[in-house]
Amino acid sequence: METLTVETNDKAGNQNLLNCQLSLQGATEHPMNSLARNKNTEDLSAMDQQLASKVIQRMSALQNMAKTGCWEVKYALNGEFISDSVEWSDQVFRIYGYEPGEVKPNIDFFYAHVHPEDLDQMTLAIAEGLETKQCFNVGHRVVCKSGEVKYVNQHGEFIYGQEGTPIGMIGITQDLSEKKESFKKLQQAQANFRNILENTDTGYVLINKEFNIVSFNDQANEFIVSASDNSIKVGASYFDLIPATRVSIVKEAIEEIMATQKPLSYETHFPLKDGTDRWLKLRMFPIINSDQVVTGITIAADDITEQRKWMLEKEAMTNSLIQRNKALEQFAFIVSHNLRAPLTNIIGLSTLIPELDPTMEGYDQYLKGLKKSADNLDSVVLDLNSILKIKTDQDEGKVEMSFTSLLEDTKANLSNVEAKQTEFIDGDFAEVDKITTIKPYMVSIFTNLLTNSIKYKKPGEALKLSIRSSIKKGNIVLEFKDNGRGIDMEKHGEHIFSLYKRFHQDVEGRGIGLYMINAQIEAMGGSIEIDSAPNMGTTFTISLPQ
Amino acid sequence: MEIKNTFITIDDDPVNNLLSKIIISKVIDGAVVSEFNFAQDALDFISNQAELPAKTTLLLDINMPEMSGWEFLDAFATFSQEVKDKFEIYMLSSSVDDTDINKSKAHTDVTGYISKPLTMGKLDVLFNKAKAA
Numbered sequence: 013m014e015t016l017t018v019e020t021n022d023k024a025g026n027q028n029l030l031n032c033q034l035s036l037q038g039a040t041e042h043p044m045n046s047l048a049r050n051k052n053t054e055d056l057s058a059m060d061q062q063l064a065s066k067v068i069q070r071m072s073a074l075q076n077m078a079k080t081g082c083w084e085v086k087y088a089l090n091g092e093f094i095s096d097s098v099e100w101s102d103q104v105f106r107i108y109g110y111e112p113g114e115v116k117p118n119i120d121f122f123y124a125h126v127h128p129e130d131l132d133q134m135t136l137a138i139a140e141g142l143e144t145k146q147c148f149n150v151g152h153r154v155v156c157k158s159g160e161v162k163y164v165n166q167h168g169e170f171i172y173g174q175e176g177t178p179i180g181m182i183g184i185t186q187d188l189s190e191k192k193e194s195f196k197k198l199q200q201a202q203a204n205f206r207n208i209l210e211n212t213d214t215g216y217v218l219i220n221k222e223f224n225i226v227s228f229n230d231q232a233n234e235f236i237v238s239a240s241d242n243s244i245k246v247g248a249s250y251f252d253l254i255p256a257t258r259v260s261i262v263k264e265a266i267e268e269i270m271a272t273q274k275p276l277s278y279e280t281h282f283p284l285k286d287g288t289d290r291w292l293k294l295r296m297f298p299i300i301n302s303d304q305v306v307t308g309i310t311i312a313a314d315d316i317t318e319q320r321k322w323m324l325e326k327e328a329m330t331n332s333l334i335q336r337n338k339a340l341e342q343f344a345f346i347v348s349h350n351l352r353a354p355l356t357n358i359i360g361l362s363t364l365i366p367e368l369d370p371t372m373e374g375y376d377q378y379l380k381g382l383k384k385s386a387d388n389l390d391s392v393v394l395d396l397n398s399i400l401k402i403k404t405d406q407d408e409g410k411v412e413m414s415f416t417s418l419l420e421d422t423k424a425n426l427s428n429v430e431a432k433q434t435e436f437i438d439g440d441f442a443e444v445d446k447i448t449t450i451k452p453y454m455v456s457i458f459t460n461l462l463t464n465s466i467k468y469k470k471p472g473e474a475l476k477l478s479i480r481s482s483i484k485k486g487n488i489v490l491e492f493k494d495n496g497r498g499i500d501m502e503k504h505g506e507h508i509f510s511l512y513k514r515f516h517q518d519v520e521g522r523g524i525g526l527y528m529i530n531a532q533i534e535a536m537g538g539s540i541e542i543d544s545a546p547n548m549g550t551t552f553t554i555s556l557p558q
Numbered sequence: 559m560e561i562k563n564t565f566i567t568i569d570d571d572p573v574n575n576l577l578s579k580i581i582i583s584k585v586i587d588g589a590v591v592s593e594f595n596f597a598q599d600a601l602d603f604i605s606n607q608a609e610l611p612a613k614t615t616l617l618l619d620i621n622m623p624e625m626s627g628w629e630f631l632d633a634f635a636t637f638s639q640e641v642k643d644k645f646e647i648y649m650l651s652s653s654v655d656d657t658d659i660n661k662s663k664a665h666t667d668v669t670g671y672i673s674k675p676l677t678m679g680k681l682d683v684l685f686n687k688a689k690a691a
Contacts, residue, residue, distance in 0.1 A: 349621050356675040360577045382573075513623070
């Protein structure tokens, strides 16, 4: 048996190598036989050549498509490659950046194209192949004709002669550049993606259909760690991360996303280890594969605590602006009525003076009317001044006061008529007696509510006013409860604390007291509520910050 | 002239009622003026009268506690057309608020809006206009 290399030319005129194993018959063959055989061989050879040509064409196309070429080199008995025996298929040339047949490759030429850093591993692989007599496989870089660096893989194997000595080496060269490129791109894309994922304020958790965690980022873990001793683990159930009470709701939400394939978002909050509340906006998106099947869910969590705080502040600011606006409207109303009404009286009456006879009937009444209007005008101006003073009083600062002594002082300052009722007023300040607040406001509150209870007591029935202090939800709560005439809340409810609104015409009053105390309580950051009904008494509940 | 000498003034401010009364009596000879500090009292007065004068001019304040001028008009609207026809209602207010003025002009039962104070000149204009019409 002898291994021969047969050179053939394909239709394009390219040289190709075929490895053939031929069995040589003994030289004693009969010439006729030999002749006949030769004749047959010629016939066969024509057919073979046709067949071989087809095979070669297909091989070439395959090599091209697979970006793989084959090569061969002879090995001399002295243990060295025969340099000039290097044969490359067309595709090898192309991989190295040459036109097929452009150069005549040899061993030096081959090594010259191996990237210098990869030379060692190349020689090592060949040596190993020789030693183990097995196919070797080595990946290395190739510096092409143009200087471009390509990644290739060499599969090679030594071939041996009859004596078992190596007579050559054959193999294939695979161009891995494209694969390597796409692998690098994939790696880069993954790195980019990871970078984005880890450098965002949004926490991400990916779960599969079984609600188990597939992936997550550091921010998501931070959300969990800040609230519990738990941390996120790949493979664990997503439900381990959320409070037990919420599991069924969240599960329902996720199942809905899987069923509808539509994203869902909601806001939730949970206490942190430091006791503060953290608000998260959770957005859940279905991961849908190319078969339109949901394979999992992406959960994105954003910390909206600050945003919420800011929103609440904005809301409070808006409310305060609305209040201010209302106050301005009220001020316009006061100008329109309470200032203008007495003023128009004065104008009207004084215009008439030259027309009137001082001796006429009612002239005295007329002058009294003029005086009364002037007085009214003055008291409105004074009222406005005290309303404006609410702001200045606020700047005076807070002092500690005792409800017990405040009640005693208020009683002592009542008019003589009112003072007769003080025995029906009692205070219970056992739960809380001290408050640190703005003194003029507290005096105003006690004075106004005490005089109101006395003024609007039920005729023919003894007054009973009880004042009680307590602490509720961290606030000091004062309750003024009387058994007086009460106010029709359905009719007057919205005007209770409005300026110059009065609810009982038969008793003197200006309609400023409740307006003032409401404004003062608001300035202290507190609130006042009223519960009343005609003939059922009135209860004012004032809540003040401690 | 004779048929227009009945007046009703409704204002919680007695001084304004007094002023209106003096001015009306100065402009209209033999005017009969009934003054009310509470709108409800005026409503009762109207519904309790056995026979109403052919024409009564009613001067109505807008801002009053308990029953405002608008609330009075709501109650007045429930009277029969025959009764309503016997009244000519003018809003008499110190309000400088456009909404009050426009609301008065739009109200079917209101004839006009008079800005306080009522003067002899303003009343004159009203009655000359009324006569001309």
